[in-house]
Structures are given as C-alpha cells and as structure tokens.
Amino acid sequence: MEWLDSFWSTYSTLVLSTGTNVLLALSIYITLACGLLSVANAGFMAIGAYSAALLTLHTGTPLTLALILGAIAAAMMALLIGVPTLRLSGVYLAMATLAFGEVVRILILNAEDLTGGALGLNGIPQLGGLLEVMISVTLALYIFLRLAHSQVGRSMTAISQDEIATELMGLNVRAYKLFCFVVGAALAGLAGALNAHFTFFISPNEYGFERAVEILAMGVIGGVSSPWGAVLGGSLITALPELLRGMGRYRPLINGAILIIIILYSPKGLWDGLRSVLRRTRG
Amino acid sequence: MLAQQIINGLSLGGVYALFALGFTLIFGVLSIINLAHGAIFMIGAYAALHAVLVFHFALLPAIFVAIVITGVAGWILDKFIFAPLRARRAPHLAPMIATIGVAICLTSLAEGYFGSENLRFPPDILPSSTLSLAGVQVNWLDLKIILLVLLLMGFMLWVIRDSRTGRALRSVAESPKAAALLGANVEGLFLATSVIASILGGVAGVLIALYTNAVFPNMGQPMLHKGIAVVIIGGMGDVRGALIGGFFLGFAEVLTIAYIGSSMRDAVAFGLLFSVLLVRPAGLFGHAPQRRV
Amino acid sequence: MLKLSSLSKDFGALRVLDNLDLAIPTRGIFGLIGPNGAGKTTIFNLITGLLPPSSGSIEFLGERLNGLPPFMITRRGIARTFQNIRLFKDMTAEENVLVAMGDLSKYHTLKALLPGGYRDDENSQRKSARELLSRVGLSAKAHQPAAFLSYGEQRRLELARALATRPKLLLLDEPAAGMNAAEKQQLMEEIEKLEASGLSIVLIEHDMRFVMGICAEIAVLNFGRWIAQGSPTEIRAHPKVIEAYLGNNDTGDT
Numbered sequence: 084m085e086w087l088d089s090f091w092s093t094y095s096t097l098v099l100s101t102g103t104n105v106l107l108a109l110s111i112y113i114t115l116a117c118g119l120l121s122v123a124n125a126g127f128m129a130i131g132a133y134s135a136a137l138l139t140l141h142t143g144t145p146l147t148l149a150l151i152l153g154a155i156a157a158a159m160m161a162l163l164i165g166v167p168t169l170r171l172s173g174v175y176l177a178m179a180t181l182a183f184g185e186v187v188r189i190l191i192l193n194a195e196d197l198t199g200g201a202l203g204l205n206g207i208p209q210l211g212g213l214l215e216v217m218i219s220v221t222l223a224l225y226i227f228l229r230l231a232h233s234q235v236g237r238s239m240t241a242i243s244q245d246e247i248a249t250e251l252m253g254l255n256v257r258a259y260k261l262f263c264f265v266v267g268a269a270l271a272g273l274a275g276a277l278n279a280h281f282t283f284f285i286s287p288n289e290y291g292f293e294r295a296v297e298i299l300a301m302g303v304i305g306g307v308s309s310p311w312g313a314v315l316g317g318s319l320i321t322a323l324p325e326l327l328r329g330m331g332r333y334r335p336l337i338n339g340a341i342l343i344i345i346i347l348y349s350p351k352g353l354w355d356g357l358r359s360v361l362r363r364t365r366g
Numbered sequence: 367m368l369a370q371q372i373i374n375g376l377s378l379g380g381v382y383a384l385f386a387l388g389f390t391l392i393f394g395v396l397s398i399i400n401l402a403h404g405a406i407f408m409i410g411a412y413a414a415l416h417a418v419l420v421f422h423f424a425l426l427p428a429i430f431v432a433i434v435i436t437g438v439a440g441w442i443l444d445k446f447i448f449a450p451l452r453a454r455r456a457p458h459l460a461p462m463i464a465t466i467g468v469a470i471c472l473t474s475l476a477e478g479y480f481g482s483e484n485l486r487f488p489p490d491i492l493p494s495s496t497l498s499l500a501g502v503q504v505n506w507l508d509l510k511i512i513l514l515v516l517l518l519m520g521f522m523l524w525v526i527r528d529s530r531t532g533r534a535l536r537s538v539a540e541s542p543k544a545a546a547l548l549g550a551n552v553e554g555l556f557l558a559t560s561v562i563a564s565i566l567g568g569v570a571g572v573l574i575a576l577y578t579n580a581v582f583p584n585m586g587q588p589m590l591h592k593g594i595a596v597v598i599i600g601g602m603g604d605v606r607g608a609l610i611g612g613f614f615l616g617f618a619e620v621l622t623i624a625y626i627g628s629s630m631r632d633a634v635a636f637g638l639l640f641s642v643l644l645v646r647p648a649g650l651f652g653h654a655p656q657r658r659v
Numbered sequence: 660m661l662k663l664s665s666l667s668k669d670f671g672a673l674r675v676l677d678n679l680d681l682a683i684p685t686r687g688i689f690g691l692i693g694p695n696g697a698g699k700t701t702i703f704n705l706i707t708g709l710l711p712p713s714s715g716s717i718e719f720l721g722e723r724l725n726g727l728p729p730f731m732i733t734r735r736g737i738a739r740t741f742q743n744i745r746l747f748k749d750m751t752a753e754e755n756v757l758v759a760m761g762d763l764s765k766y767h768t769l770k771a772l773l774p775g776g777y778r779d780d781e782n783s784q785r786k787s788a789r790e791l792l793s794r795v796g797l798s799a800k801a802h803q804p805a806a807f808l809s810y811g812e813q814r815r816l817e818l819a820r821a822l823a824t825r826p827k828l829l830l831l832d833e834p835a836a837g838m839n840a841a842e843k844q845q846l847m848e849e850i851e852k853l854e855a856s857g858l859s860i861v862l863i864e865h866d867m868r869f870v871m872g873i874c875a876e877i878a879v880l881n882f883g884r885w886i887a888q889g890s891p892t893e894i895r896a897h898p899k900v901i902e903a904y905l906g907n908n909d910t911g912d913t
Contacts, residue, residue: 115459120458120459164643167645168643173458174393174399174459174602175602175603177399177458177459178393178598178602179643182594182595182639182643183640183643185636185639186636186637189636189637233781234757234761237750237758238758240749240750241750241758244747245745245747247729248741248747249758250729250730251733251739252758252761252820252823253730253759253761253824254730254761255728256730292587292590292591296401299459299462299463302459303457303460303463304463333474334474335470336471336474336475336478338467338470339467339468339470339471339474341467342464342466342467342470343447343464343467343471346461346463346464346467347447350451350456350457351456351457
C-alpha cells in the first residue's frame with residue numbers, strides 16, 4: 084500500500100480539486116440546463132467558502148455542519164438576487180451574474196475585519212475532506228441523474244427551448260428557474276466550503292473573474308445534454324494545467340488555444356461531441 | 367482643485383466610455399460578451415508603444431497604428447471565431463468562452479514578446495505643457511485625450527444615429543433574422559461591428575497608457591471589469607448607456623480618490639453595480655429584451 | 660363561459676383593442692375573424708395572460724383572470740395553440756406531450772429521487788401521452804423529434820399538446836394555416852368531435868369556408884373593435900364585414 088500513500092501525498096490536492104470542480108461543473112450544469120446563462124457561481128463559491136471557513140475557524144463547528152451551512156448561505160444569497168435578476172434573459176442575465184460575482188469579491192475584500200481582506204483567511208482547520216468530497220459528488224450526481232430522466236429534467240429542457248410555450252403548458256417557469264438557480268448556488272457554495280478545507284488558505288482573488296470564467300468553461304465544455312458532461316468538463320479543466328505542466332512558458336497560450344479549439348469544434352459541449360462521433364463511427 | 371478633478375473625470379471617464387462603447391456594441395449587435403475586449407485594449411497600447419519605441423513614430427501616427435492593428439484583430443475575431451460559431455448555431459455562451467481563450471492567448475503572446483514589466487512611453491512623446499484655463503493649470507495631454515474621445519464619440523453617435531449603416535446596425539441588433547429578410551448584409555455588419563468595437567477598445571488602450579504611463583500585459587483585465595460595470599450601470603446594449611455610464615464611473619472614481627481615498631475606488635464602482643443589479647438589472651438606459659409573444 | 664368586459668389594450672400610443680365586450684357560450688364552436696392586424700391574436704394573448712390588459716377584465720367560469728400568470732390560467736383550464744408553431748423542436752413528439760402533463764402536482768419531486776420512485780407515474784403518463792397522440796393520428800411518430808414532422812403533423816402535435824393540459828376551453832390560433840383541402844376537412848371533423856366531447860372552442864381563422872363550416876357563432880373584429888357578431892349566415896351577408904374585407908387583400912378562400 085506504499086504506492087497508495089505516495090500517490091496520495093503527491094496527488095491528494097489534485098484528486099480533491101477534481102471532486103470540487105466536478106461539483107462546480109454540476110452547479111453550472113443545472114442552471115445551463117434550464118436555459119439560465121448564469122455566471123455567478125464563483126461568487127456563490129466564495130460565500131460558501133468564507134462562511135464555512137469562518138465557522139470552523141472561530142467557533143469550532145464540525146466540518147459537516149459547516150459545509151451544510153456554507154451551502155445554505157450561498158442558497159440564501161441566490162434567493163435574494165435571483166428574484167430580480169432572473170427576469171433578465173440570455174446574455175443580459177450572463178452580464179448581471181458576472182457582475183454579481185465581482186461584487187461579492189469586492190465585498191469580501193472590503194470586509195477586512197471579518198474576512199481578513201486581501202490577505203485572506205489563513206489557518207483553516209484541516210479537517211480532511213476526501214470522504215466529504217466523495218459523498219457530495221456521488222450524492223449530487225445521483226440526484227441530478229434521477230432528475231434529468233424525470234419530468235423535472237424534461238421540463239427544464241422545455242424551458243431552455245421556449246419559456247413561453249412551457250409556461251402555457253401549465254408549468255410555473257419562474258419557480259423552476261429560481262429552483263435551478265438556488266440549487267446551483269448551494270452546490271457551488273458546498274464546493275467552495277470543501278475547497279477551503281483542504282487548501283488551508285483562501286483569499287478573495289480566488290473567486291474572481293478567472294474563477295467564474297473557469298467554471299463557465301467547465302459548463303460549456305461539459306454541455307447540457309447530461310450530468311456526465313459536467314463530470315467530463317470538471318475533470319478536464321482540473322487535469323489540463325497538470326497535463327500542460329511540461330510546457331513551461333507556453334502553458335497559458337496552449338491552454339487558451341485548446342479552449343478555442345474545443346469550442347469551435349464542439350460548441351454544444353464535449354459530451355455531446357463525443358457521442359455524435361461515436362454515433363457516426365457506428366454507422 | 368475641483369476644476370482639476372473635473373478635467374480628470376472627463377479624461378478618465380471618456381476613456382472608460384470609449385472602451386465600454388466597444389464592449390456594448392459587440393454585446394448589443396452580436397449578443398456576445400466579448401471577454402477578449404480587454405486583451406485587444408492591451409494590444410492597442412502595445413502597438414502604439416512599439417511604433418513609438420522601435421519605429422520612432424510621433425504620437426498621432428502611433429495611434430493610427432494602434433487603430434490598424436486592433437481593427438485587424440477585430441476582423442480576425444469575427445472571421446475566425448464569431449462567424450463559424452454563428453454558422454454552427456453554437457449555444458449563447460460558447461463565443462464568450464472562445465473569447466476567453468483568445469484573451470489568454472493574446473496576453474501570453476504579449477508577455478512573451480514584450481516581457482511582463484511595466485513599459486513606458488518616452489517622456490518626449492508626452493506633451494507636458496500645461497494650459498491656463500479658468501485659472502487652473504490643465505495638462506495638454508488630458509485635453510488632447512478629452513478632445514480625441516469627444517471626436518470619436520461624436521463620430522460614433524453620428525454613425526449609429528443618422529447613417530444608413532447605423533440604422534442597419536440597430537435593426538440587426540433587434541432581430542438578425544428580420545434584418546436579413548429586409549436585405550441587410552447581416553454577416554458584413556457583424557464583421558464591421560467587431561472591427562469598429564475593437565478599434566474603440568484599442569484607442570482606449572493607447573489613451574489609458576498615456577494617462578497612466580504604464581503598459582503591461584495584464585492591463586486589459588481590470589479595464590474589462592470596469593467595462594462590465596459601466597455597461598451594466600449604464601444599460602446593456604445601449605450606446606447612450608455606455609457613454610453616460612463611462613463618464614459617470616470616471617467621475618465617481620476620480621472624486622472617490624480625491625475625497626475619500628484610493629482604496630475605496632473599486633468598492634464604489636461595485637457598490638453602484640450591486641444596487642443597480644437589485645433594483646433595475648437592465649441598467650439606467652437598458653431595456654431587457656421583450657418577451658416574444 | 661368566458662366573458663370579456665370593457666377590455667382594452669394599448670401598445671404605447673396605439674390602441675389595439677378598444678373597449679371590447681364579449682360573452683363566449685359554453686356550447687358551440689366560436690369563431691373570431693377579422694382582417695390582419697385587427698387584434699385577434701392579441702385577444703388570445705390577453706386571455707392566456709401573456710399580456711396584461713390596459714383596462715377591463717376577463718372572466719372565466721365566473722372568476723377573474725386579470726393579473727394571473729399564464730401557467731395558472733392554463734391550470735384553470737384554458738389552453739391555446741399558436742399561429743407560428745411553438746413546439747419543442749429537439750424533443751420527440753411524445754416528449755412534447757409529456758411536458759404538457761408536467762404539472763408537478765401530479766408527481767412528487769422527492770419521491771422521484773428514490774430508485775424506481777417515478778417509474779409508475781412515468782408509465783401512466785406515457786400511456787396517456789400515447790393515447791393523445793393516437794387521437795390526432797400521430798402514434799407512428801411518437802419517437803420522432805418534432806422538427807422532423809411535416810407541417811401538418813406539427814400542427815396536429817400542437818393540438819395534442821394543448822389537449823394534454825386537460826383544458827375546458829381551447830383557443831386555436833389559425834389551426835388550418837398552411838393545410839391543403841383534405842387536411843382542412845380532417846381538421847374540421849376533429850374540431851367538431853372535440854366540441855362534441857364537451858370542450859369549448861374558440862378559433863381564429865382566415866379561411867372563410869372553414870370558419871363558416873364549423874362555427875355556430877362568429878364575431879368580427881376590425882381595428883380593435885367589434886363590427887359584427889352572429890351566426891355564419893348573418894355574418895356572410897353583413898355589410899360592414901364585406902366592407903372590411905374588401906378593403907384588404909384578405910378575402911379568405913374562394
């Protein structure tokens with residue numbers, strides 16, 4: 084079992100990060116699947132991370148409870164801003180949610196006494212996390228897969244194709260959208276809370292623009308046809324920097340180029356793209 | 367002192383407005399959130415700087431070089447990225463991700479070629495003379511910036527409001543399908559919009575580089591954030607909104623730095639942003655798209 | 660059954676509907692005709708809650724509909740089809756109908772999370788969906804994406820979908836548009852059968868023979884105002900109606 088220990092000591096963060104990135108990818112999958120172009124998840128991640136970290140740091144809350152409370156904090160914020168902003172649609176919603184994420188970051192930056200401001204929060208209790216990450220991912224995937232194949236999934240697809248026609252079928256579209264938005268936020272908050280507890284240190288810059296865009300990339304690469312796409316998207320985005328490690332100076336360039344190529348050739352997501360390639364080769 | 371702040375507000379606000387205008391044009395007409403706009407802004411600055419440092423151009427020709435280079439960048443952006451994605455009926459956010467890829471590539475190329483240190487324009491290129499205006503010493507540089515900005519804006523407003531191209535642009539922004547049926551050259555208009563928007567971003571880049579006397583590979587990022595804030599406050603997809611929002615933000619920042627302290631600068635912008643989001647998410651002049659019944 | 664009282668709708672300075680009163684009876688197919696732009700589809704949009712009235716009220720089965728969101732109006736029992744088909748193009752015919760049965764009060768989300776939790780509900784819903792599809796003659800196409808159906812088939816799917824919401828009142832917006840004579844004949848019979856089974860029907864159509872053929876009563880709208888109301892015979896001979904139509908190119912099928 085020695086190789087397992089040495090594997091773990093080198094790659095533990097990578098494995099855990101893959102887990103939280105899959106959660107983040109799922110969090111944006113559920114909003115995209117409903118037709119909501121929401122890019123706010125980095126902000127929700129920050130809320131979850133800071134809430135949970137502050138709880139374990141200052142009040143010794145057990146990890147599981149802190150995780151749940153972090154997710155709830157994010158969900159409540161989603162409820163607050165969801166009601167006015169979900170009236171927007173399309174790229175307008177994307178802009179508004181992008182801005183919201185930035186606002187959260189700035190708020191955290193400026194609430195120095197509470198959050199440590201730009202210096203971040205240090206010394207977060209290392210309460211491990213592999214078990215919690217695995218449970219979270221498994222649970223989330225299971226729930227989403229069940230929902231996707233049920234009436235709920237069908238309704239979400241309908242909403243993403245034509246909101247008005249769907250509403251006229253007797254479905255409360257506003258409630259569905261809010262539901263997806265809040266669930267996505269809770270999941271992102273959970274991911275943030277988990278992430279905070281295996282990286283010792285969090286700072287507002289981790290949850291800014293770059294993170295929002297990274298999460299979005301996971302969502303678009305994964306596509307909305309299935310929750311498995313999110314697993315693919317999340318894993319790929321985590322693995323890419325590692326795979327490119329040998330490229331030195333050219334890393335960001337290749338990273339950017341890969342992103343462009345994937346989008347140009349599989350605009351609906353890699354999961355969908357791979358499936359159609361498989362279909363074609365089967366003749 | 368106040369007069370100096372007004373001048374500062376006008377120049378900074380003017381540059382923000384130019385940048386935001388480019389951003390909102392692509393947003394309004396192509397429905398794309400162009401996250402490469404900041405990178406193109408940066409390319410404009412580097413292009414002008416390079417022209418001055420290596421080819422010893424004077425300032426105005428250098429700005430012209432920036433215009434050409436960023437215009438080409440805008441052309442490439444539409445031709446090779448936006449148009450193919452349109453043809454493939456890509457989902458709404460796909461172009462946005464592609465622009466992220468573009469931004470990453472451009473930034474890393476700039477860093478590779480020019481290095482990551484802060485570069486400056488040579489001092490003799492910057493007009494250092496001041497003018498006495500209403501009893502205040504005003505920097506010629508600031509004045510030139512303001513003039514150039516006003517000129518460009520006036521031109522843009524004329525194009526968009528009164529010219530045939532402008533009307534075609536507005537009809538495409540409303541409904542590309544309807545505009546195509548009416549005979550508008552939709553693809554050509556998209557291409558032209560991308561080029562014009564990039565030029566605006568590039569010019570803004572040069573002007574900020576002159577104003578702050580700093581050129582560095584990541585300069586596009588904070589600008590992009592500001593651009594987004596302006597467009598949301600002023601109204602998404604609305605030209606007046608971008609202009610008024612830009613000046614508004616410029617003034618707000620300048621006055622905050624002068625009277626409150628520079629650390630609160632970003633907080634002010636984003637505080638405004640948050641309030642707008644909660645109360646009127648479409649922005650001051652924006653109109654959220656109507657539900658199609 | 661459905662009552663419009665002093666209903667008006669303005670779009671900015673333009674008054675599209677002007678103080679309309681109308682009482683739609685429970686029995687008999689009711690026709691709504693008028694030249695293009697008269698405001699007929701706007702009336703449907705107001706009834707289904709997609710647009711708010713500028714003034715006046717709409718009552719259905721004695722209860723006010725004003726201000727209710729569209730999904731509640733559908734749940735009260737009003738369904739509609741659209742002038743330009745609004746099917747879910749990427750979903751199969753069966754799935755299109757299933758969405759309309761998606762009123763979650765029928766199956767519990769929490770139960771859905773348990774393995775096998777929704778299998779029974781799904782199966783019974785699919786059965787009902789297939790019954791509806793066979794009613795409109797689309798059983799063979801149940802698993803085809805809606806985009807692959809012919810125009811006439813798509814119209815029939817729209818009808819099936821509207822029926823899936825179990826309405827008491829069905830609003831049909833130009834159901835015969837783009838159909839050939841044989842299809843129109845079939846549609847007329849289908850609509851009459853629906854009415855006979857207890858469904859109230861209001862339809863907007865431009866094809867005069869179609870309208871005169873199945874409607875018991877017709878109201879004529881022009882520039883947002885009623886210009887005539889009565890039986891097909893009365894309407895056919897009504898001077899104002901003739902004038903309104905001769906003034907446009909829109910003389911329906913000859």
